Amino acid sequence: MIGFSRAAEQLVCDGVPLSAIAEAEGTPVYVYSAAVLRERYRAIDRAFGSHSHRLHYALKANSTLALARTLQQLGSGADANSIWEIDLARKAGFSAADIVFTGVGKSPAELERAVPLGLKAINVESLGELARVEAIAARLGLTARVALRVNPDIDAKSHPHISTGLKINKFGIPLDDVRALFGTIGRRRSLKLVALHVHIGSQVTTTEPLARSAALVAALVAELRERHSRNAPLEYVDLGGGLGISYDGRAVPTVEEYATALVNAVAPTGLPIVIEPGRAIVGPAGALVARVIDLKPRNADSQFAVLDAGMAELMRPALYDAYHRVEPVSRRPGSEKQYELVGPICESADVVARDRLLPPLEVGDVVAIRDAGAYGSAMASNYNRHPLPAEVLVDDARWRVIRRRQTIDDMTAMES
Numbered sequence: 001m002i003g004f005s006r007a008a009e010q011l012v013c014d015g016v017p018l019s020a021i022a023e024a025e026g027t028p029v030y031v032y033s034a035a036v037l038r039e040r041y042r043a044i045d046r047a048f049g050s051h052s053h054r055l056h057y058a059l060k061a062n063s064t065l066a067l068a069r070t071l072q073q074l075g076s077g078a079d080a081n082s083i084w085e086i087d088l089a090r091k092a093g094f095s096a097a098d099i100v101f102t103g104v105g106k107s108p109a110e111l112e113r114a115v116p117l118g119l120k121a122i123n124v125e126s127l128g129e130l131a132r133v134e135a136i137a138a139r140l141g142l143t144a145r146v147a148l149r150v151n152p153d154i155d156a157k158s159h160p161h162i163s164t165g166l167k168i169n170k171f172g173i174p175l176d177d178v179r180a181l182f183g184t185i186g187r188r189r190s191l192k193l194v195a196l197h198v199h200i201g202s203q204v205t206t207t208e209p210l211a212r213s214a215a216l217v218a219a220l221v222a223e224l225r226e227r228h229s230r231n232a233p234l235e236y237v238d239l240g241g242g243l244g245i246s247y248d249g250r251a252v253p254t255v256e257e258y259a260t261a262l263v264n265a266v267a268p269t270g271l272p273i274v275i276e277p278g279r280a281i282v283g284p285a286g287a288l289v290a291r292v293i294d295l296k297p298r299n300a301d302s303q304f305a306v307l308d309a310g311m312a313e314l315m316r317p318a319l320y321d322a323y324h325r326v327e328p329v330s331r332r333p334g335s336e337k338q339y340e341l342v343g344p345i346c347e348s349a350d351v352v353a354r355d356r357l358l359p360p361l362e363v364g365d366v367v368a369i370r371d372a373g374a375y376g377s378a379m380a381s382n383y384n385r386h387p388l389p390a391e392v393l394v395d396d397a398r399w400r401v402i403r404r405r406q407t408i409d410d411m412t413a414m415e416s
């Protein structure tokens with residue numbers, strides 16, 4: 001059995017007891033299963049079957065170098081959200097032609113560096129950005145490969161903070177502007193329109209809005225071909241990321257249902273599909289392992305369990321009220337008790353898990369916060385001067401540190 005499972009009441013990752021990793025590396029520590037990472041990538045890849053497709057792993061979900069490298073070696077492309085994620089992707093071995101550059105606010109300096117790289121596409125978010133890309137390409141005597149990110153005005157029905165497809169969201173180009181661009185872009189010699197792009201949000205847990213936005217992109221492709229046949233042909237459609245995972249055991253679409261929905265919507269165009277999954281690949285591959293550092297009464301029914309990890313190491317519960325399963329690494333005997341699991345940060349928002357029934361906990365116990373592979377380490381901060389935790393990759397029943405724990409000297413190295 002790959003990933004996180006129980007063996008003799010001990011939580012293990014690919015056969016390695018998490019208690020051993022916590023003992024050796026200290027806590028908090030992120031632990032990843034290479035086997036799950038590979039399996040998730042391959043499952044999504046397989047689900048698209050014979051329809052021509054490419055996965056561009058969304059580095060924003062987790063760009064720790066060893067994980068990015070593992071995905072590159074599996075054949076993934078990369079979706080980078082800043083010039084620094086592009087730098088990271090290059091370090092991880094991705095070639096420029098395997099990187100799409102997304103992001104709602106690409107600065108002039110980022111575009112100056114990105115345009116000459118020869119990326120697979122710059123996913124352009126506004127008419128202004130398109131003009132800025134064009135000006136740089138013209139000055140350098142280059143043709144920039146661009147995709148237009150369409151704002152489809154479709155509700156992903158995810159948390160409002162991670163829904164990006166509505167007109168009121170800052171993302172993408174309004175449909176009318178996209179249509180108007182179709183008439184002129186073929187004459188803009190420094191630009192090559194290679195794709196239409198859509199991404200309506202993250203942690204999307206029904207296929208319907210994803211299928212609807214894919215169908216809308218397909219309809220736009222048809223319109224572009226019909227009305228503007230002079231334009232160079234599109235090479236692919238980029239349908240973004242967003243496939244949700246089950247944090248609490250409730251059903252989410254399978255990768256097959258997801259892929260079928262997208263393929264059916266786009267099949268009439270005959271174009272290859274690019275997707276940008278992040279969470280669905282790396283989320284279930286990681287756990288944040290933490291220690292109970294204090295216990296104290298909360299109310300008649302429950303206790304606070306103060307952990308050495310909280311919102312600095314995993315922002316999602318504080319930011320989105322997100323649910324993560326938490327379980328003791330070694331279960332103590334005795335009846336379950338109710339706990340409010342909180343972090344050590346000086347904010348009442350620093351709650352990791354509310355009102356959980358768990359086997360009895362004692363100070364010093366180690367717990368695992370599950371499904372923390374995506375948007376865990378990537379969103380971690382030094383708030384309260386917490387050092388960034390170590391990260392460990394378990395591969396083939398062996399584990400190694402892929403990022404050492406930050407020190408106070410690391411933290412202050414840029415300060416005077």
Ligand SMILES: Cc1ncc(COP(=O)(O)O)c(C=O)c1O
Pocket residue numbers: 058060061079102103199201202203204240241242243276277278279280374
């Ligand atoms: C443009 C774009 N692509 C891909 C992703 C990855 O999304 P997810 O991790 O939900 O697959 C995001 C994140 O929201 C994004 O903004």
